[in-house]
Amino acid sequence: MSSPHRTTSDVKFSHALTGPYLPPPGKVPGWPFQDMGRWKIDVAGAADEWLTGLREWRREHRLRIGLDDSLYRAPDFAWSQRNFVHALTMVEDLYFFDPETGRYTVDRYLDDLTERFGGVDSVLLWYIYPNIGVDDRGQFDLVHDLPGGLDGLKQVVADFHARGVKVFLPTMPWDHGTREGDAPDWERMADIVAAVGADGINGDTYSGVPRAFHVACEARGRAVVLQPESTAQAGDHILSWNLQSWTKRVPNETIPIVVKLKWVEPRHIVQIENRWSRERWSDLQHAFFNGIGYVAWENVFGFVNRLTDRDAATLRRVAAIQRRFARLLVTDDWIPHDRTLQSGIFSSRWPGKDATLWTLINRCEYGVAGEQIAVAHVDGAAYFDVWNGRAVTPRIADGRAYFGADLEPRGFAALLQLAPGADRGDLDAFLAEMATHAATPLTDLSATWASAQQRLVPVVATKPHGEAPATMVAVPAATFEFAVHGVVIEGYDAEGVDVQYPWEPNARRFHRHRIDIAAFAIDRFPVTNADFKAFIDASGYAPADPHNFLRHWIDGAPAPGSERQPVVWVGIEDARAYAAWAGKRLPREWEWQYAAQGLDGRRYPWGNDWREDAVPPPSLERTMPALADVDAHPEGASPFGVMAMTGHVWQWTDEYRDAHVRAAVVRGGSPYQPHSSHWYFPQGYALDSHGKYLLMAPSKDRSGGIGFRCALDL
Structure with missing residues (x-):
């Protein structure tokens, strides 16, 4: 059957095609967003002409970009072509690091992922954003502030390697507002990679990681896989040294798209990244259809966005098939949009020397049963429904084998044709594993998403005082209109972003609540360097992890002239220790705001209009101001x-x-305001805003931009 519509062969693929996806068969001009009749398009009828044009375009395009595939052929990088499930791992995650023991818990982290969705092939250890910019520590400082420094990180990498998981480290080209380094980013990054034994570098916001990173790492004897956040804007020539990349969420079109970079170089494993999605089925279908990977990202800069039970089970089965048949998914022989028999069912064919795999997806919101695809029959061939883990006997007619399967709503299927006499290897064990997973239909699993429930850490009340001590201010009891919002950059206004107050059913960005506040006293001034020195002298306090503790002091004492400055480089644990010694506590946030704002809802402590003389002058320099x-x-x-x-x-x-x-x-903000990027920790001068600062360990949490003051109960 021929398509009544203009085909890709008619239109031809322009060498100027810059988007991340290729138009599907039979798509009318204006793809991807302008037409209204997707259901009219005859994909099967246009597929042959479309595939011919697609192959012609690929051959020409490789010449235009000068594609050099030498790195793809290098044995040291072969693992990247099996790297299907990739996780961004927040170092602050409580499954990854235990703050009570001060130890990394890689096994606990991986055990959880393995139990829920079959584990990961690689991780990106994320230790920079979103806290960067609260002081002048840059991306290359923060890695040294991890518990144990580079030695600790080296052991973490070794722990992941022991479980067969590769490790990427991040770099940020936008970080030019913090203190300046003494070498280019690629040289400093290569030093870290070589020191800890990492396997790859992820370029945050890069649309193609510069080749200089590869050269610098190779010079240190540790060649790595480069992985930009996106390659769509950089030009496809970077495929020669960027062996992997992310792509943002794919269009939720009825007809599945073909990922361009995967088509140009099938050994380039793109990973679909859709961090805010609560439904992953479309992304997972596109990964299955394109033979590409998925970023299993559940802790999104402190916003917990876990996979639903159904999506987790789907990812487990998709990834299991991709890993088992990885060699079939990375060749030029891939045939996307192989002909299918039913509307809404789409297939990719992955031919190999002794086996051919078909991955099928159901784009319909209803189940589709019956025969799904007819493939060229080979006498003596064996057939397997690998999605459900069983041998099958297709109907044979006119030299074709008709494969039948019941595809669940938005479901999956996979057919394997094994050539006569082909080595089955571990196929039987694999089929048994898939049959176990298939015993529970995906439709029986919950697709309901729920935000993580937060709890406010209790604060022990102090001994009640009859009046405020001389250094404190009495704040009377009142019913306070507590209105505040979080300034965290990410997450829009989604449920689960920011914090969850005790009176709220979930975390959210904007908060308003009338709260009865008992009388309390609060320090008139923040705790100073002199105050903290008196505490240390009297108590002998010494933290278990001293890294960065009072790092601005000289020989155990404040620098001359800084005695009345607020003490910084103290973690929340250090501040609590001081407060306990003084018979006080840290203020509740609403107490802090009430003491700053009074009852009239003013924007700043002094009123609604900004006054330059009421605060220290803000600094746009790259280093912290005094x-x-x-x-x-x-x-x-x-x-x-x-x-x-x-x-x-x-x-x-x-x-x-x-x-x-x-x-x-x-609360309160600081005068340090790095200005080269909007990704730095946002300021919060206004009294209706607060910052959310992720906590890991005192060595990393302590900051030159954070101090404290105390409160007590009256």
Whole structure:
């Protein structure tokens, strides 16, 4: 049957095609978004002409971009062509690091992923964003602040390798607002890669990681796989040294798309990244159809977005088939949009020397049963329904084998044709494994998504005082209109973003609640260097992990002239230790805001209009400015006379936890404002805003931009 529509062969593929996807068979001009009649398109009727044109375009395009496949042929990088399930791993994740013991827990992290969706092939260890910019530590400083530094990270990499998992490390080209380094990014990155034995580099926001990173790593004897966040804007020539890449969520079109980079170089494994999605079925179908990977990203910068039970089970089965037949998925012989028999069912054919695999997907929201595809029959061939893990006997007619399967709504199927006499290897064991998974239909599993439930970490009340001590300010009991929103960059206004107050059913960005606050006292000024020195001298306090503890002090004491500056480089644990010694506690966030704002809802402690004389001048320099003395700006006093609430230093308040995330709410903002990118930790001068600061370990959490003040109960 010939298509009544203009085909790809008529239109031809332009060498200027810059998008990440190729138009499907029979698509009318204007793809991908302008036409309204997708259901009219005869994909099967146009497939042969389309495939001919697609192959012609690929041959020409490879010449135009000068594709060099030498790295794809290198044995050291063969693993990248089997790297189908990739996870972005937040180092703050409580499954990855145990803050109680101060130890990395790689096995616990991987055991959880293996149990739920069959595990991962690689991880990207994420230790920079979103906390970067709260002080002047840059991306190459933060890796050294991980617990154990580079030695600790080296052991983490070894732990992943022991489980057969490859490790990527991140680099950010936009980080030019923090303190300047002494070498180009690629040289500094290569030093870290060589020191810890990492396998790859992920280029955050890169649309193609520069070849300089590969050259620098290779010079140190540790060649790596480069993986940009996207390649769509950089030009396809970077395929020669970027062996993997991410692609953002694919269009949810009825007709599945073909990923362009995978078509140009089938050994280039693209991983679909759709971090905010709560339904993964379309992404997983496109991964199955294109023979590409998936970014199993569930802790998104502190927002927990776990796969549903159905999506987890789907990923397990998709990845199992991809890993078992990986050699078939990386050749030029791939035939996308192989002819199928029923509407809404689409297939890719993956031919090999002794076996051919067909991956089928049902794009319909209803189940489709019966014969799905007719393939060229080979006498003596064996056939297997590998999605369900069983041998099958197709109907043979006119030299064709008709494969029947019941595809669930938005479901999957896979047919394997094994040539006569072909070595079955571990096929029987694999089929048994797939049969076990298939025993529970996907439709029996929950597709319901739920946000993570956070809990507020309790604070022990202090001994009640009759009046405020001399260094504190009494704040009377009141019913307070507590209105605040989170300034965290990511997550839009989705359920689960920011924090969940005790009176809320879930975390969300915007909060408003009338709360009865008992009388309390709060420090008139933030705790100073001199105050903290008195605490250490009196108590002998020494943290278990001293890395970065009071790193701005000299020989165990504040630098001369800094005694009245707010103390920084103290973690929330250090601040709590000071408060306990002083018979105080950290303020609840709503107490902090009430003390700063009073009852009239003002925007700043001094009123609604900005006053430059009420705060230290903001700094756009790459290094932290010297902090102002806590009493340097009396014009910034709150209605109760509390000082230095805004613009002096971020201040620790409450901590929230869910199963995977610890985070502290910090208030007040600081004068350090790196300006080369909007990805830095946002400021929060206004009293209706707060920052959410991810917590891992004191060595990394301590910051030159965060101090604290104390409260006690009256």
